[in-house]
Amino acid sequence: MNEAHAPVRLLIHGASGRMGQALLRLASERDDLVVVAAVSRSQPAQRVVDGVAHFAVAELSGAPEFDAAIDFSLPEGFDAILHLCDERRAALVSGTTGLEAEQREALTAAAGRIPLLWAANFSLGVAVLNELVERAAAALPGWDCDIVESHHVHKKDAPSGTALALGASAEQGGAHPRYQSLRAGDIVGEHFVQFTTLGERIELNHRATNRDIFARGALHAAVRLAGRAPGAYRLRDLLA
Numbered sequence: 001m002n003e004a005h006a007p008v009r010l011l012i013h014g015a016s017g018r019m020g021q022a023l024l025r026l027a028s029e030r031d032d033l034v035v036v037a038a039v040s041r042s043q044p045a046q047r048v049v050d051g052v053a054h055f056a057v058a059e060l061s062g063a064p065e066f067d068a069a070i071d072f073s074l075p076e077g078f079d080a081i082l083h084l085c086d087e088r089r090a091a092l093v094s095g096t097t098g099l100e101a102e103q104r105e106a107l108t109a110a111a112g113r114i115p116l117l118w119a120a121n122f123s124l125g126v127a128v129l130n131e132l133v134e135r136a137a138a139a140l141p142g143w144d145c146d147i148v149e150s151h152h153v154h155k156k157d158a159p160s161g162t163a164l165a166l167g168a169s170a171e172q173g174g175a176h177p178r179y180q181s182l183r184a185g186d187i188v189g190e191h192f193v194q195f196t197t198l199g200e201r202i203e204l205n206h207r208a209t210n211r212d213i214f215a216r217g218a219l220h221a222a223v224r225l226a227g228r229a230p231g232a233y234r235l236r237d238l239l240a
Ligand code: NAD
Pocket: 013, 014, 015, 016, 017, 018, 019, 020, 039, 040, 041, 042, 057, 072, 073, 074, 075, 076, 077, 078, 094, 095, 096, 097, 098, 119, 120, 121, 122, 123, 211, 214
């Protein structure tokens, strides 16, 4: 939270999307933050909804002062919100997946000037799953490691950012993960990690049934991140 312990002023980027809508709904239930701007790709039908000012991306530079932005948009929209946070010296929490290598590099560079957190997944369960996967991989040298992820049909990137993060954990433990992606119906997000050798198999599974878990994690992280020193923070740094 900021120094005066006033509510953290939040900008939500990607406000009209599935995650944006969950963020706006859950933000309205908290008294440690206030949403001062909601930004979507296109011109909003209504300027002010439930006391929150809505903006189109083209109007981003005219957004009011804010302490932290939460970004759940698409890679096409990411550069603009990173630039705005950098310019305003505001914190950035981003869960946008499918970023290009140059965008990841820009994130790393901006961490020298503003506090920021990018996470492929804001659920506590997946944070624990990452630790389990790394431990299993380290304990099972030579076993096959397969990661299968399932999401709703509208998801653009594959493998999911979470699958790639789980793969990175597996690699930390010395495994060489392979990926499979399924796109079906309205699945919120499922990640299945399997370690197999001759005659035996370990299966680790995480199912998200409601995207509110991601929104809650991101709101919590934004309140914790606002006003901190510049740097690239991890979700686990901000959970306590
Ligand atoms: P969505 O398609 O429902 O919403 C996308 C939002 O981004 C919309 O508000 C749209 O107006 C906005 N947008 C699109 N192009 C834009 C642009 N060029 N500039 C600014 N805004 C733009 O998507 P969603 O399901 O809400 O997911 C959003 C992102 O969050 C995806 O990358 C998804 O993979 C990711 N996600 C991450 C987590 C996590 O825990 N890290 C969880 C769920 C989703």
